[in-house]
Amino acid sequence: MGPNQGFGGTLWMIFLFALFASGSGENDRDFKMCGTWCHGNGLLTLAHDLKRGCGTITISANESSLSIRGEITAQCENSSVIKLDPSPGARERHFCVYWEPLLDQLWVEVNGQNHTLCWPSGLQGNCCTDLSQGSNKGTSTYGILNATQRDDIISYKTHPAYEFFGEIINCKNKFCDEASQGSGDKVNMIEETVMRSKVLGNVVLPCALSSVVEMKEGFQGYNITLPAPQGVPPQMIPSVHLPSCLKPPEKKKVKVVCTYFKNSTLFQGCSKVDQNDIRILEDVVGITVENEIITNLPEPIRIGFHHSVIPTSHSRKCVSWDTKKDPTEVTWKKEGCETIQKGGEDTECHCNHLTYFAILVQLEPRPVRHLVALTVITSMGCAASTLSCVVLIYFLNTQRRAKDQSTAVHRGLAMALFLLSLFFFLTGTVANVGGNRACWAFGAALHYALLSSFSWMFIEVFHSFWLVYMVFSSSPNPYVWHLVGFGLPAVPVIVLLAIGKVYGVIEVVSSDDVNNPYLMCWMDVSPRSVGLLAHYFINLTFLAVVVISGLIMLFLVLRNIQNRDEWRKNKVAFLSIWGLSCLFGTTWGLGFLDFGQLSEFIPFLFCILNSLQGFFLMLRFYILDRMRKQSRSSLDGSTASSTRQHMLQEKS
Template identity: 60%
Template sequence: MKQNPKTVRMWMIICLLFSLGLAATENDRDFKMCGTWRHGSAPRNLKYDLRTGCTEIEISASESTLSIRGSITVKCTRSSSVPLNSNPLQNQSDFCVFWEPLLDLLIVEVNGKNHTLCKPKDLQENCCTDLSLGKQKNASLYGIVKGSIHGDIITNNVMEKYAFEGQSINCKKKFCDEAVSQTSRGANMIENVVMKSNTTGRVDLPCAQSTVIEMKEGFTGLNLTLPASRTEARNMIPSVYLPSCLKSATKSKSKVVCTHYKARKLFQGGPSDSTLLDDVVGLSVENEIIKNLPEPVRITFHHLPFPANCSGKCVSWDTRIDNEENWRGDGCNTFNINERETECHCNHLTYFAILVQVEQKATVRHLEALTFITAVGCAVSLVSCLVLFYWLCKRRIGKKNQTSLVHRGLVVAIFLLCLFFILTGTVANVENKTACVITGSLLHYSLLSTLCWMAMEVFHTFLLVRKVFSSDIPPWVFYLGGFGLPALLVIILLSIGDIYGEKKIVPSENVTGPYRMCWMLDGDKSLLAHYIINIGLLAVVVSSGAVMLFLVVKEIHNRPEWKKIHVSFLSIWGLTCLFGTTWGLGFLDFGPLSEATLFLFCIINSLQGFFLMLRYYALERMKKKDDSISDGSSSASSKQHMLQPHEKS
């Protein structure tokens, strides 16, 4: 197919402009001039005379001398002559001149051998760059052939000299602008130039602040706070711990660069429902790829509290998978120290950050109303437990009453449960981690103790109804089961660690205002303990209580007093609370009636102490009424036995 000449010319112009654009972009940062030096067979040398300033650099060649002279450096002032390897049979040599203004670095390469004329310094603020072609001088025989800039041929003629004029600019700012425009490559550019600088300690750029650490023999690890810009608060700057295993045993010393980035444009990618925090930390070791560290590096990020429905996750910048740059959680573990501090433990080196993601966890409807109802119910139960405990102690005087002992243990456990539930929200808002761990463990202990004493009630009633033993069980058996076993379980969980702490419950009406309480955390270990201990014990208590309730009702349902509605209701209701079967409502929190079940659960169980006191008071009233009947009929005795089937002394 025949091409239109105009179309062909248009595409050639576009390609030429594109090529020139790429060359100009690269030339903005570094200068690279190459050519072929045509010389004689006599001994040759490299001569240079360099001065500070920003006028021009002249590159010239003669029969025996390659000369570099001019004023383009910031700190380098050098003048000397270097003999070159001479081969009488060779009449030409390839050479290149490299100038990196940001580092004040000038290198001349002749026949593959480098000659550093100006060694790298720390990064320069103002420097001479954007070298453009100036005056040129032709030669007849000896000189420079095929002179080029960044691979683009200037001329094929033999030239005696090339002159390039410089321009003084803010080199750091321009370098950062170029790095940010390169996005995925920009961070690598920054770390590479910092690594090449002949400096240790702090290195400042407008787009990043770095610290260069030299690891020598005997390196035992290091804690450091990364440098901050002048506008940043010191208490918000990330800190890093470098483990001793970072130092290679095969090298006497090596450099590690720790960089603090604030330019998020350098890093793209990540889930659409997440946000990258401003701080990014880059870690790299000179000429090494570090991974699978036996001891992780630790990066501590300081930040504002996350929204109630969000959580922070440690991520690293990964380019290994499908050649795509992205933030991934592989190789990093997240530790939430508190709501303003997150620590990342990572077994490799790259760029690290905190990714804030919306948590896909269920919110609780009517949380404020449920909390208020439970708090009021617990307050009423607290007073009721005190009154009931006094009555039980008064009844115990002068008697050896095992039933009263079991009742007292249950009353004390319910009292502690209500007390610590009321305190848990107040302690959580104090934001003291240790106090919250202690309160959470005490709340868990009182819950387990309550369930265990309910199990003791079931066990004791079973012994009385079935007349298994003729003698009483020693009191210490009940104390060990009701108070000792829960204490042992809580101590084991405390020794494991990361079980108790601050827990946030998010209301659906206001996701930014969570309810805080000291309880079991949401980690894997806490959830495992919750399902095995809490749910397991609750299932045992509810199921055994339900069986025991059925046996007691079966035992007394043929008695004439059972026909009276208020007596039967009082018996069933009292035994239901006593045996803990009301806690079974927690297993019914699903389906269309879940909200009603939740309200019923909170009301009944928070008022459990009150219901037990009410039951005891009603029984005492009935006993006094029966005692007042002079005929001492058997019906009165049977009624007392029906209402208190397990309260025989």
């Protein structure tokens, strides 16, 4: 088929060449009887006498003749004697008799030379098949030695003749049953058999409907009208336009087969997209050019699909079967096809190669509403936070007590938020420019920055709690905070990098334009992926710890300081400080509220508050520093000391 490029495509071309050169594929042969013909030194002939019907076929041999006689054909009636090439001195010749009832084709191979006794005459309905062996006709000097049926030994002795009995069945139904079972390569049987049937025009099978067109010299393109299944309106059938560049210029004429599969179940059993959130629409169209591999067409094949209405919340993509990866499995790929939407019920695929084509509908994840606005808000917020964190880090490093424990905690949070804001601001650019290879590393870095920010938010929460309830005790050594804040998040990221296939380019689908998603570097959170498990067990665990601890800390601190004189004197200032403090971690919990009527404004609130966390952090320290100056405190002016001065006084 068309998309087989490179080494895989070469193997497929060799297979097709061997198939057509020998006349049939091994999977399609209903009957194969082989043996060694023991004969004399004289003139040798191949005699046959074939009649219509379904009875007995006798394969016999004597000193000078190999004969095939019987009633097994549907259309073919042929009787003649063929002279065989002499082989002086030889008394044995290997031979095989092949019978394919679906095509009504019978041929004999003697010493490597093919002799067709009945040529294909279209696809037969009722035919004679399932040939079973009858009794052998004694033994003799001349005859058939080491006879086999489908490579199973019948007899090691020399017999003058073998009889086989057939029965009438519906060959088309049997053929479709065989094509629908097994792996993806079975689907190819349909188009291969249609190609070998020597029929031009429409070919109808229970599982597929084909149209065979012959491209001759001067071919200017062609619009194919595929046959419609019974009860299906013609306007519901896919349309196919073949461009003029499809015909190989070196050939005078060549056939092309377009096959329409109304039911995609032939492809579902071995499909790699058989997931709850992705499905293939019922219609599948396959296109094949005789003995050719077609890729990189200057003018695309155009395939129009008419389908049931696809909601705007679901994206759709034209996809093709990629047989380069594994011909035994149906792997759908988007590359090589352009999707043209023509309303909710019509989609046109423009593809530059030949294979099987279908429409892939993405049900999950659900498209994001107002994605453009949310992206702009997030980008502006991240830019502001990045700059704010730079200013704050400079401020913290210039304080007289830049090396004390409180400043070390604040500086660690500022550095983590700086990395998170910077990486998130750049993730879309890296995804569009660098692709999967760059996103493998950048996605891991973004994940690390997120986990590190969560860790430092928890440390900030714990440190504030320590200052309130352990006034006369020093907090743990800053090295411990750095180990937890920067070291702990690296562990799950390294493990996921070792597992592989977790980080890369992901698509965020917009409800306004489902076919032009926003690209970013992140974790693969598709169903049944390692990334999805990591998201639930790592990201959400970190987030839950931060949110819950932030809420608990806020409650305990308010209860502890609400009766102090400083609280009653300046409630607004304290509410501002501690309100900003609670932004660290608790605002990420808004993601759990994105449901029902809240889903309209919660995403905006989530993006605004979380993208501006670096700015809020700087604002908090600015307010604390200003309060310190206004109070003209005699303390050293550190943020922690200011906080204690205003908020941690002992109860009167």
